[in-house]
Amino acid sequence: MEKEGIKTNATISRELGLKLLHQMILIRRFEEKSAELYTKEKIRGFLHLYIGEEAVAVGAMHSLKEDDNILSTYREHGHALARGLDPGSIMAEMYGKQEGCSMGRGGSMHLFDASKRFYGGNAIVGGHLPMAVGMALASKKQGLNNITCCFFGEGAIAEGEFHESMNLAALWEVPVLFLCENNLYGMGTALRFSHSVQDLEKKGAAYGVESAKTNGMDLLEVKKAVEKATAYIKSTGKPYFLVCNTYRFRAHSMFDAQLYREKKEVDEWKKRDPILTFSDQLLQNELISGDDIDTIEDKVSKEVQKAVDFAEAGTFEPVEDLKKYVYSP
């Protein structure tokens, strides 16, 4: 049942399809609500939305295990939700409430949950790549079988840390997945203005790191690519570099007038919306029905409202605790 523009070789179960679609829709609606709350000044600071890139976080996280380490960027709401952090604790974090996943200390850019091995929410571009190598090194030294997955944008590839980290990971043969979400823009500077070589996956060869690219707008493609990557890492103990080509539908942050790209370009990419693509794949394979999508939307709407209610009811950390955790108690 080949249909134009739709891959029909979906090999997932109805249950998994529903679960992953649910996660993508949760991320989308959670972030739409976050944008709304930002305009109401409930959320302050920087707010970077992941809308358009959901297939990457959901497809990748599904292929990672509970004992794997995850490090992400300042555009990490999607990764945190897909990793299973409680939406209420994320919303409360963005409200700056002490019920937040980082006690309200970090805000949108610094979501942490040690119990889920979710190590940020790191907001210096490229700064978390060396740490990811170190975590993988620790796994190797302790004879653990887990891997460390480090998400970053293509902007980080221009940073020295990317090159140092790729070299160290290959030299030391440590189990780290460098997962680049190439959304084509580092803030407002397009890929072509920041990289001499724009086929980013080619950069792996300079370090002898196994590399690949995939369609980051298609959840099943991401899932397949990450499964292949993690299998390689687990069987060899060596690093892997995966580029997921994707697109950010929204502005870089809430302060961005998007002068650097045409609306037409954004509209073209929106035709490849990862949620529509995936739901169409499930519908056309008759794994789900339109009613299922309505049910998910309904559930998600309640989940998001619950998260907002939780954040609203949260409390601010007393000022007397300001110095707590500068050093360990």
Place this chain on the structure above:
Amino acid sequence: MTDKTTLKITYREALKQGMHEALINNNKVFLMGEDVGRYGGAFAVSKGFLEEFGEDRIMDVPLSESGFVGAGIGSALAGMRPIVEVMTVNFSLLALDQIINNAATLLHMSGGQINVPVVIRMNSGIGNQLAAQHSHSWEPFYAHIPGLKIVSAGTHEDARGMLLTALESPDPVVIFEYTSLLNMESEIPSGSGAVDIDKAKVRREGKDLSIITYGPGVYKALAAAEILASSGIDVEIIDLRVLNPIDNETIINSVAKTLERLCGIEVPIPYPKHLEDASIPQKQDIVDSALKMIQND
């Protein structure tokens, strides 16, 4: 005066013994740094360690300060107890993002969830005519970064013992060591081991004047104090030891007696010996300043 209870060793040997003991004590401890293995350490502090402990525990790293300091931090997050040697403070500037934005912030920013038990050692100071880029002393700068514990090994006993205590800390510790002291011999108690890294120490008690110092300033001030003693001036010497969080109590107790500030000149350190020497207080400067203060009283 050498007897059974003391041991005469160089500062280098003191550092080496401390690190050796740390590696023996805990197999989660490993040393990573530029030239720490095959070269034996840029200052020969880890000479012979690679043969004794193997490549897993003694890791030569490429010239990637940000990369390997960050990797040390990451390994600390994931259960190891790394000793990260940055050859000198000068090169640590390339790793500042890792030290400030990761090591120093993660515990507070994560609401107390993420400890960073990393120890970073670096040589500091002047005295070998290495000119501006290789003669930095950034202890005061590091001491202003909340979240880091900054200690300075100004004596042989501290060179021997600070690392052992630092490796028990749940938080990042930066240890400053001093190239200019490496060959200096001194006697330490033969059973020397871990020392506290919380308090300043009165290295010499006196009543007329307090000299507050750290690092290579400690022995220099002690020598100056002997000269001043012959002029009848009784100097107290405080070795700060811990630059952050600073031990105000010891300082205040001492300067309740007397107070004056003596410091170096803030310039990029020049190459010629006479100018290099003039950049920081020397023994005679300490004596002269002390005499001037006393005479002005």
